[in-house]
Amino acid sequence: MECPSSRVEVRELSKKKPDLVMSAPKVQMINRILRDVAQTVANEPQAAYLELLDEDTLPTNSDALFVMVQHEAALSAFKNNHFNFLSESWLTSD
Numbered sequence: 001m002e003c004p005s006s007r008v009e010v011r012e013l014s015k016k017k018p019d020l021v022m023s024a025p026k027v028q029m030i031n032r033i034l035r036d037v038a039q040t041v042a043n044e045p046q047a048a049y050l051e052l053l054d055e056d057t058l059p060t061n062s063d064a065l066f067v068m069v070q071h072e073a074a075l076s077a078f079k080n081n082h083f084n085f086l087s088e089s090w091l092t093s094d
Contacts, residue, residue, distance in 0.1 A: 006030060007072065010065050018062035027053045030064065037071045044081070046074035 010030070013020065031052045038050045053059050053067055082091050 006033065007065075007068050010061060010068060014061040014065040019060050021058045021060055022053075022064055024055065024058060027055050027058055027064070030068065031055065034067070034071050037075050041074045041078045044074065044078055046077050050074055 006029075034050070034052050038047060038052075041047050041050070050071055051067055053064055059067070083089070084091055
Protein backbone atom coordinates (compact mmCIF):
# COMPACT_ATOMS: atom_id res chain seq x y z
CA MET A 1 0.00 0.00 0.00
CA GLU A 2 2.56 2.56 1.04
CA CYS A 3 5.14 3.29 -1.60
CA PRO A 4 8.48 2.26 -0.08
CA SER A 5 10.41 4.44 -2.52
CA SER A 6 8.56 7.53 -1.23
CA ARG A 7 9.48 6.70 2.35
CA VAL A 8 13.09 6.00 1.40
CA GLU A 9 13.29 9.30 -0.48
CA VAL A 10 11.81 11.26 2.43
CA ARG A 11 14.13 9.44 4.87
CA GLU A 12 17.16 10.49 2.82
CA LEU A 13 15.92 14.08 2.57
CA SER A 14 15.28 14.06 6.30
CA LYS A 15 18.89 13.00 6.95
CA LYS A 16 20.32 15.69 4.69
CA LYS A 17 17.91 18.57 5.34
CA PRO A 18 15.49 17.67 8.16
CA ASP A 19 14.11 21.21 8.54
CA LEU A 20 13.52 21.83 4.83
CA VAL A 21 9.83 22.41 4.08
CA MET A 22 8.34 20.00 1.55
CA SER A 23 6.70 21.19 -1.65
CA ALA A 24 2.91 21.21 -1.89
CA PRO A 25 2.78 18.71 -4.81
CA LYS A 26 4.96 16.25 -2.89
CA VAL A 27 2.75 16.56 0.21
CA GLN A 28 -0.36 15.96 -1.91
CA MET A 29 1.17 12.86 -3.51
CA ILE A 30 2.18 11.42 -0.15
CA ASN A 31 -1.24 12.18 1.34
CA ARG A 32 -2.93 10.16 -1.43
CA ILE A 33 -0.93 7.13 -0.29
CA LEU A 34 -1.51 7.85 3.40
CA ARG A 35 -5.29 8.09 2.82
CA ASP A 36 -5.25 4.61 1.28
CA VAL A 37 -3.32 3.23 4.23
CA ALA A 38 -5.65 4.92 6.73
CA GLN A 39 -8.68 3.50 4.92
CA THR A 40 -7.18 -0.01 4.95
CA VAL A 41 -6.49 0.06 8.71
CA ALA A 42 -9.58 2.09 9.67
CA ASN A 43 -10.95 -0.64 11.96
CA GLU A 44 -7.64 -1.27 13.72
CA PRO A 45 -6.62 0.34 17.04
CA GLN A 46 -3.62 2.01 15.39
CA ALA A 47 -5.92 4.04 13.13
CA ALA A 48 -6.61 6.44 15.98
CA TYR A 49 -3.02 7.69 15.78
CA LEU A 50 -2.79 8.31 12.05
CA GLU A 51 -2.69 11.83 10.63
CA LEU A 52 -2.24 13.18 7.12
CA LEU A 53 0.42 15.72 6.28
CA ASP A 54 -0.84 19.28 6.64
CA GLU A 55 -1.24 20.74 3.17
CA ASP A 56 -1.80 24.28 4.47
CA THR A 57 1.25 24.59 6.71
CA LEU A 58 3.61 22.35 4.78
CA PRO A 59 5.64 19.92 6.91
CA THR A 60 9.38 19.60 7.08
CA ASN A 61 11.09 16.49 5.79
CA SER A 62 11.51 15.14 9.32
CA ASP A 63 7.84 15.77 10.19
CA ALA A 64 6.73 14.00 7.02
CA LEU A 65 8.97 11.03 7.78
CA PHE A 66 7.51 10.75 11.28
CA VAL A 67 3.95 10.63 9.90
CA MET A 68 4.90 8.15 7.18
CA VAL A 69 6.59 5.82 9.69
CA GLN A 70 3.40 5.83 11.82
CA HIS A 71 1.38 4.74 8.78
CA GLU A 72 3.94 2.08 7.93
CA ALA A 73 3.75 0.70 11.49
CA ALA A 74 -0.05 0.60 11.34
CA LEU A 75 0.08 -1.24 8.03
CA SER A 76 2.61 -3.71 9.42
CA ALA A 77 0.39 -4.37 12.45
CA PHE A 78 -2.56 -4.88 10.10
CA LYS A 79 -0.61 -7.49 8.17
CA ASN A 80 0.47 -9.24 11.38
CA ASN A 81 -3.18 -9.42 12.49
CA HIS A 82 -4.71 -10.47 9.18
CA PHE A 83 -2.12 -12.55 7.34
CA ASN A 84 -1.36 -16.21 7.95
CA PHE A 85 2.36 -16.49 7.39
CA LEU A 86 2.31 -20.31 7.35
CA SER A 87 -0.22 -20.63 4.54
CA GLU A 88 0.79 -17.28 3.02
CA SER A 89 -2.83 -16.16 2.81
CA TRP A 90 -4.93 -13.31 4.12
CA LEU A 91 -7.41 -14.02 6.88
CA THR A 92 -10.77 -12.67 5.75
CA SER A 93 -14.34 -13.05 6.90
CA ASP A 94 -15.36 -14.46 3.49
